[in-house]
Amino acid sequence: MAELPLPELDPLSDRAVFRQIADHVREAIERGALHEGDKIPSEAQLMQHYGVARMTIRNALQVLQSEGLTVAEHGRGVFVRSRPPVRRLASDRFARRHRERGKAAFIVETEEAGGKPSVDSIKVSEAAAPSDVAERLELAGGEHVIVRSRRYLINGQPVETAVSYLPSSIAQGTQIEQPDSGPGGIYARLEELGFRLDRFVEEIRSRMPFREEVRALKLAPGVPVFHLIRTAYAADGRPVEVCDTVMSSDAYVLSYELPAR
Structure with a gap:
């Protein structure tokens, strides 16, 4: 000793x-x-x-x-235990200036934290919208969505999984259906399609991870996750994407700036 x-x-x-x-x-x-x-x-x-x-x-x-x-x-x-650099989940991470620079939010914030971002386990499919997703996207029963699932890593260590749902009527036949959605990610592609993004609504709660989440994120025992569901709205008020995200809680700080009005 x-x-x-x-x-x-x-x-x-x-x-x-x-x-x-x-x-x-x-x-x-x-x-x-x-x-x-x-x-x-x-x-x-x-x-x-x-x-x-x-x-x-x-x-x-x-x-x-x-x-x-x-x-x-x-x-x-x-x-x-080694931990990735903390990524600050800030309120401006989806600012248009990032997309105009050709960078998605995860890349911007991870690089600002001094980490090396990467994405793997990318899967794209089309399916009938789950009932809760259909409600958030204001879709009729049975309507289809493009489903994009992926895992995000910092310095090779997994920190987040995400599944995006976009109406097939919007995303079908576009680069959004490709594993590599291009510079700026799917939000840049949506704006190129004429859906100028206006706002995002997020719901966040903390909970203990499910077994498959422990495996995917390589979580140590006792580490909870943040479960975030985000809905993106276009300028005309139409919801155009729902993203269901699970994040390792020890890799994130939730940091928001809110107007006092």
Whole structure:
């Protein structure tokens, strides 16, 4: 333990021993004594330092993993979890100036945060609109939509999945149906088609992830997600897209500037 000095246990504390140990390691991470990707002292080292049973150490490590601070790699040990640069989910991320520069919102904000953006798992299909999507898009029952699903990554680490639904009457036969929707993304294509975007309405809630979301976003135990549903409206008031997005909560800060009027 010479490489990582840790405090001794407080025998007078009413805090459980495994929680004291978790507190010590957490504090080492927070003060920078352990950095992202660093290996946590082994179970044997921690047992020797604290003079406790293996199960006590494992309980302490489980606390840290459940908080999203560490990740266990089979056969290698426990490591401080690496996190992508925080992407600020700002209120101006869909400003027209970004599209005019040929950049979609994710690219702009990730680059501003110092990260390298990428997109994978792109799938495009046509299907009958789900009932909640049809209601948001003001479509009649049975009308079809173009469905675009994809996963966003920062520095190769997945942080977000998104599924967009656009009326087939608008998007069918356009570049929106292609895996690569072109510079500025689908919002730039919509405006080229004559649907000048006027406003976006978003609903955001926090929840624990579903099993498939844990896999897709490679989430550590205990890390919740933001579930965001956005509806884009054209200048004539017509809804032209619904986007259902799930984001790893530790990769985002929600930052909004609201007018006081």
